[in-house]
Amino acid sequence: MSNHSTEAFEALKQRLPDWANRRPIAERYPDMDYGPLPVTPYICEEFFEQERAKIFKKMWLYVGRVERLPKAGDYFTQVIEAVRVNKNSTSPSFIICRDNNGEIRAFYNTCQHRGTTVCWNNHETWDTANRKYFTCRFHGWVYNTDGSLRSVPDEKLFFNLDKTTRGLKPVHCAVWKDFIFINVDPSPRQTLLEQIKPHAEQLKDFPFERIRRRGIWTATVNVNWKAAIDAFQEGYHVGTVHAATLPEAFCGSLNPYCRPTSARIFPQGNRSVTFMVSPDFTPPAVENWVRRRGASWYAAASGDSGSEFPGVNPDNDPFYAFDVHGVFPNLLVDPFIGGFYGHEFWPISVNKTRWIGSINFLAPQKPSDLIANEHGKTLLRDAFREDTVTLEATQVGLESGAIETAVLCDMEIAPRHLYNSVVALVNG
């Protein structure tokens, strides 16, 4: 129910952009095909293998932010199933580190003696460790943090060993505003900046470098990676899925189905969508207290113009909440006034994905900042519990044989563009 008079309500409604109010997004992108989508790409193993070959082994993939590697010798490891050599291979592990000269580098976590894994950090610990050198625990070969082979026990016993040819195998590594990406393609066809260009342009001044990770959550879910992404890149689900956590925050009388206020479709599968809060919404007491401290993760009501966070709300829509930047292939970066939240989706098989969600805030200045931020962290985490519970139920239905095509509405343009872009790359 609206808590505004009819006049006031109509005045508010006039402030909404056309796209949330009257005109479909499809008018802005008339050349897209708005027909039903065959479900095969979500359920077919052969299609998944093509995705691995043509997308995941060929593109820049986000692995973490620079704040995980504050000092020389810091490193973390990551297993990436999506780039395994064959369908039935085990999955390679990568070392991402800051070398002793301060440079961010990435390598295959594979000893060049007989192939053993060098750093046995179980990536499931998610921690950063620190080493002056990487020492393989099988025969004690030692690598410098720049990957070069430093020493070999009983070296003279080898036959013409040229240590310079036996360093850790590097993978291409590039950083954009503290986001670290790697590319296992020996000759990437484009630079990182070229691949993420529309997002990089829009967010070039967003203060990512001053933002720190605070909440991180992960689950391995029996769902196709694209179906998983879809659950987080439209507002259509908000009124139903988030009925317990966000019952009136987004779906009010002005925009009852949580349509985006703007949407952008970019080349190469990239896209962004902007969402609003309901002006009807009266937050409960503690949330109100948090908002007065300027710490809500959808802070429209705090009165902050967002001038310190350039790049958000590209069309200056009223009642702004946050943006969803779909960074192809498997990353969502969702800035808001005060920080950003986001998701990674790591394909394991056609119907298994590792999801990692996070919320990140401006580095806290004083102790009470931690408390204020914790409210949004908790609420978002619990909202993600609601999102993730739909995923396996979706995959079961997609694989059941009971549905041949999915029908997507106007505001589900982000899922549609992701789908179209993947199909184009696989079939191209």
Next chain:
Amino acid sequence: MSTAATTLLPPEFADLERYANDWVLDTEQARNQFRVRQPLAALDDFYHAIFPRMDALCEYIDRYSIDGLPRPAARLLQLGLMLMEVVPAVEIYRAPDVPNAFEFQRFKIISPADPFTIIDP
């Protein structure tokens, strides 16, 4: 159990001392696990005891740097973090855990440690 000689919180917050043992926890994971195991009435009691004191609590802890909190002040900070863990259950869900949600045991909290430092005198 704390006595007058070994209170866990600063004396100004003696009214919250009864929460200083069990409700002060070091990680988000511990706080979340604790919350979902409490009856809603216990979460309500905690909420109604702590929230009215939040402005005073924040003013107290903000006298210190985030890199150097004495233990009693750090416990206050952690009570504030616990309040925020509890708030959605009390204000919105009216249940200890979010309903209709992904299985609790399969949803891993891997958040980094709360970014503050305790200094002992």
